[in-house]
Amino acid sequence: MGRLNKLACRLLLASLLVVGGSGPLRAQEESYTVAAGDTLGTIAARLGVTVAELAAANGIDDPNLIRVGQVLLAPGRSAVAVESAGATVAVRAWPGDTVASLASRYGVEGGQAAELNGLPAARRLFPGQPLQIPAQAAPPPTAVLGAVTSVQMPATLLQGRTGRLFVTSSRPLQLEGHWNGQPLIFQLLQEDGLRQAAFLPVDALLAPGAYPLEVGYTTSSGVPLRLQRSILVEAGPYDSQEIVVSQEKAEVLTPPVVQAERERVVSVWSQVSPERFWLERFQRPIGADYPTTSPFGTRRTYSVADIGNFHAGQDFGAPEGTLVFAPAPGRVVLAEPIAVRGNAVILDHGRGVFSGYWHLSEMKVGVGMDVAAGDVLGLVGNTGLSTGAHLHWELRIGGVAVDPMQFLEEAPFPAP
Ligand SMILES: [Zn+2]
Structure with a gap:
């Protein structure tokens, strides 16, 4: 019997000793050794858990790739077993791991792990295979769902504000998901593809309550793995006002004009560019x-037409002709006079993020132009549905208008 097998036996014995609680599991089913003819489905049924839970607990990426002799841990049970001497702990291999790659995730030298386990450092491990490492090694990243090792999200969000979702994985993944029914747009935060993030924009009028978040990926064999959570949305601190518009301006704002303009801007900001232009805090x-x-966010009623029922941007009072600057790098995707917004410029900052500048007296950029933070976009004016010279600045994420001032205070994806 090799050293690994002895350790595996100790692991099973340790499992037997930590049994407690209720549920369908019997003592000897803290873990299960895969036999010929087993599938993850039959094992999950035997352990009284779902396939997704079993796959997640064991870092199994592809539920079809389990092997005879593989030891699977029952979800919710002890993930590590401490050897009697207390000097080492067992950690579990992810798909594609070698002795060295698994050990390195815990800050342990490949050579040391090889010696401890009596295996070559380059030896491939099967998913879930235990490996002994020193007990004082760094705490492990545990699989949350297949190859996803961590999912960070806020517990609560405010109306009109933008939350962030961070996902790390053991290998690059094509992440997918939804927040309150809207597709998540992921951005790579590291070149190795192991850390990604997505914005969680909250509509300013979304009724307070719990809303669903779903994130996951589809395995190479086509099995969707999904983690489901909910985030509580709380009321934002917004006032109400009525906007009185002059008869002269009101006359041009017929419902078809307003509707056509809405369709025009939505067609622009519903796009998702593959590039991400925007990395730093806004200026x-x-x-x-x-x-x-x-x-931003003030509840509004208008004396004319159905223009919308809240203030979708931030207004800055300034005399006509005051310079308006790009707050961050982007590409000009709209620069034209429209009825409600007047002379309007929209910048695409990439990955579904757009900013808008309305009521300009003059536009200084054209469609297709790339701008840097601080470049002049145009001049403050009073064009369109405006009651005096000002800049209206708007931010859209996945089409949702969110408070742009948040991004003057925070980097798009602050380090945790
Ligand atoms: Zn405004």
Whole structure:
């Protein structure tokens, strides 16, 4: 009997000793050794858990790839077993692991792990295979779902604000998911593809309550693995106001005009560019001397037409002709006069993020132009449905209008 087998036996014995609680598991089913003819489905049924739970607990990426002799841990049970001497702990291989790659995730030298386990450092391990490492080694990243090793999300979000979802994985994954029914748009945060993030934009009028988040990926054999959570949305601190518009301006705003303009802008900001232009915190789109005159999120009623029922951007009061700057790198995707928004510029910052600049007296950029943070986009004006010279600055993420001021305070994806 080799050293590994002895250790595996100790592991099973240790499992027998930690049994407790209720449920369908019997003592000897803390773990299960795969036999000929088993599938993950039959083992899951035997252990009284779902296939997804069993796959997640064992870092199994492809539920069709289990092997005879592989030891599977029952979900929710002890994931590591401490050897009697207390000097080592068993950790479990992920798909594709070698002795060295598994050990390195815990900060342990491949050579040391090889010696401890009596195996060559380059030896391939099957998914879930135990490997002994020193007990004082770094705490392990545990699989959350197949190859997904961590999912971080806020417990609560405010109306009109933007949350972030961070996902790490043991190998690059094509992540998918939804937040409140809208597809998540993921961005790579590291070149190795092991850390990704997505914005969680909250509509300013979304009723307070719990909303579903679903994230996962599809395995190479076509099995969708999904993690489901919910996030509590709380009310934002927004006031109400009524906007009175002059008869002259009101006359041009017939329902068909308003509707056509809405379709025009939605067609622009519903796109998702593959590039990500935007990496740093936003800069102000207007000089610091020009204060906010109407904040994002105010509930609004208009004396004319159905223009919308809340303020979808931030207004800065400034005289006509004041310079308007790009807050971050982007590409100009709209620069034209439209009825409600007046002379309007929209920047695409990549990965479903757009910013808009309305009511300009003059536009200084054209469609297709790439801009850097601080480049001049145009001049403040009073065009379109506006009651005085000001800049209206708007931010859209996946089409949802969110508070742009949040991104003057925070980097798009602050390090945790
Ligand atoms: Zn405004």
